[in-house]
Amino acid sequence: MEVVAELSVCTYTKATTRLHSSQLSISSTHLSYLRRRAFRPITRPRDARITCSVTSDQVQAPIAVQAEGPKTKNDCYGVFCLTYDLKAEEETKAWKKTINISVSGAAGMISNHLLFKLASGEVFGPDQPIALKLLGSERSFQALEGVAMELEDSLFPLLREVKIGINPYEVFQDAEWALLIGAKPRGPGMERAGLLDINGQIFAEQGKALNAVASPNVKVIVVGNPCNTNALICLKNAPKIPAKNFHALTRLDENRAKCQLALKAGVFYDKVSNMTIWGNHSTTQVPDFLNARINGLPVKEVIKDHKWLEEEFTEKVQKRGGVLIQKWGRSSAASTAVSIADAMKSLVTPTPKGDWFSSGVYTTGNPYGIAEDLVFSMPCRSKPCLRKFKRILQGDGDYELVKDVIFDDYLLKRINKTEAELLAEKRCVAHLTGEGVAFCDLPEDTMLPGEM
Ligand SMILES: NC(=O)C1=CN([C@@H]2O[C@H](COP(=O)(O)OP(=O)(O)OC[C@H]3O[C@@H](n4cnc5c(N)ncnc54)[C@H](OP(=O)(O)O)[C@@H]3O)[C@@H](O)[C@H]2O)C=CC1
Ligand SMILES: O=C([O-])CC(=O)C(=O)O
Numbered sequence: 164m165e166v167v168a169e170l171s172v173c174t175y176t177k178a179t180t181r182l183h184s185s186q187l188s189i190s191s192t193h194l195s196y197l198r199r200r201a202f203r204p205i206t207r208p209r210d211a212r213i214t215c216s217v218t219s220d221q222v223q224a225p226i227a228v229q230a231e232g233p234k235t236k237n238d239c240y241g242v243f244c245l246t247y248d249l250k251a252e253e254e255t256k257a258w259k260k261t262i263n264i265s266v267s268g269a270a271g272m273i274s275n276h277l278l279f280k281l282a283s284g285e286v287f288g289p290d291q292p293i294a295l296k297l298l299g300s301e302r303s304f305q306a307l308e309g310v311a312m313e314l315e316d317s318l319f320p321l322l323r324e325v326k327i328g329i330n331p332y333e334v335f336q337d338a339e340w341a342l343l344i345g346a347k348p349r350g351p352g353m354e355r356a357g358l359l360d361i362n363g364q365i366f367a368e369q370g371k372a373l374n375a376v377a378s379p380n381v382k383v384i385v386v387g388n389p390c391n392t393n394a395l396i397c398l399k400n401a402p403k404i405p406a407k408n409f410h411a412l413t414r415l416d417e418n419r420a421k422c423q424l425a426l427k428a429g430v431f432y433d434k435v436s437n438m439t440i441w442g443n444h445s446t447t448q449v450p451d452f453l454n455a456r457i458n459g460l461p462v463k464e465v466i467k468d469h470k471w472l473e474e475e476f477t478e479k480v481q482k483r484g485g486v487l488i489q490k491w492g493r494s495s496a497a498s499t500a501v502s503i504a505d506a507m508k509s510l511v512t513p514t515p516k517g518d519w520f521s522s523g524v525y526t527t528g529n530p531y532g533i534a535e536d537l538v539f540s541m542p543c544r545s546k547p548c549l550r551k552f553k554r555i556l557q558g559d560g561d562y563e564l565v566k567d568v569i570f571d572d573y574l575l576k577r578i579n580k581t582e583a584e585l586l587a588e589k590r591c592v593a594h595l596t597g598e599g600v601a602f603c604d605l606p607e608d609t610m611l612p613g614e615m
Contacts, residue, residue, distance in 0.1 A: 268345025
């Protein structure tokens with residue numbers, strides 16, 4: 164057994180925490196220098212594993228574990244366990260404190276796109292190191308190792324740590340972002356109530372785990388379907404975490420709606436703004452063409468075919484996921500990953516003046532008269548904050564609901580329908596939200612976007 168007595172990744176993380184206070188920036192030249200010099204790994208057997216433990220005031224020397232020994236499933240992975248020749252003066256003066264991101268369903272298709280976007284710096288920027296903690300299951304553990312191997316081979320300079328595990332209480336430890344993607348897909352012949360129950364149990368357990376071990380201000384984005392009600396279950400099981408920190412992903416629907424409006428108006432899609440998706444990530448969702456704008460003008464002034472807006476456009480967005488499954492034979496993965504990155508970026512960067520984005524968020528206290536205590540997609544703006552020292556305006560992960568939106572009878576009628584669906588879903592999972600006995604009276608036409 165070889166013992167490596169150099170600084171470990173744990174030590175390094177500690178050092179960066181301390182250095183964070185200096186708040187100096189890092190240039191790309193500096194970054195590549197760091198990769199070449201400061202983080203040059205010490206040679207040791209390819210598969211040897213290092214375990215390291217940190218007490219409050221002491222960092223223990225890492226111990227190399229024999230390559231052929233039994234693997235514990237929540238260890239750091241492969242190259243991310245290596246020690247580095249980290250000289251004091253090279254301790255970068257620059258890196259920001261690592262952001263911990265936990266991802267469930269990490270061996271699934273969406274994650275397979277998303278993890279590489281996160282590790283590339285696309286979401287948090289080119290000077291922000293991240294740690295990825297990946298949650299799988301007994302069923303997916305081997306695939307998860309494959310994912311971690313691909314992350315190793317990608318040599319991302321910003322990726323400081325990768326851990327894989329099957330216990331949410333370990334994988335969610337200190338999470339600042341939790342991206343909850345894993346969920347059982349609805350199979351043939353399965354009742355939607357059955358899906359709500361099976362997946363609801365996953366999200367109840369994960370809510371409890373987040374409550375116990377995540378950062379108290381963790382931002383949670385629920386992607387696994389039915390995502391609104393899963394997010395509600397999750398937040399109800401995590402009373403220590405602010406309810407407004409939980410999001411159900413409806414950004415994919417927003418992006419789809421923008422694309423269809425751009426296509427109809429004959430403009431590039433960056434000209435479409437103020438796009439709200441109201442309600443459930445299901446076929447009752449309401450893409451709001453009343454408040455949306457094209458080139459700064461109300462959509463209805465640009466697209467005069469209002470029948471198209473009310474009928475074709477609305478249904479196209481609601482059923483886009485299903486059409487895609489028919490073509491691809493599987494549900495959207497790449498565009499979903501893009502939309503998760505978009506949703507995160509929207510929370511950590513200032514929303515452009517006058518614009519907003521959609522997210523499924525907690526309704527209690529909403530200004531629109533929507534029933535309280537649901538997770539409902541609504542228009543949001545990030546809360547800008549001034550980053551100390553650098554004087555850069557950025558979002559801090561928080562948001563506020565947009566007040567200046569208008570309603571007409573058509574929009575209200577549609578919002579009522581999606582609200583009724585979410586209230587029915589909520590009754591159906593009462594046993595998982597601590598609200599008594601479940602009673603399932605789901606509307607007949609309740610469907611996920613991917614169901615046709
Ligand atoms: N909100 C949105 O806009 C969208 C949401 N989705 C939803 O995202 C989720 C993930 O999609 P995708 O990555 O394509 O799916 P995959 O099937 O590729 O991966 C899903 C993962 O879920 C996990 N899972 C958890 N419980 C079960 C179970 N009981 N049976 C089977 N798998 C389970 C599996 O991982 P493990 O074994 O490690 O737990 C699996 O790797 C789905 O619920 C999908 O409907 C998809 C597109 C858009
Ligand atoms: O139903 C699914 O799994 C796919 C989905 O959510 C979508 O494409 O919007």
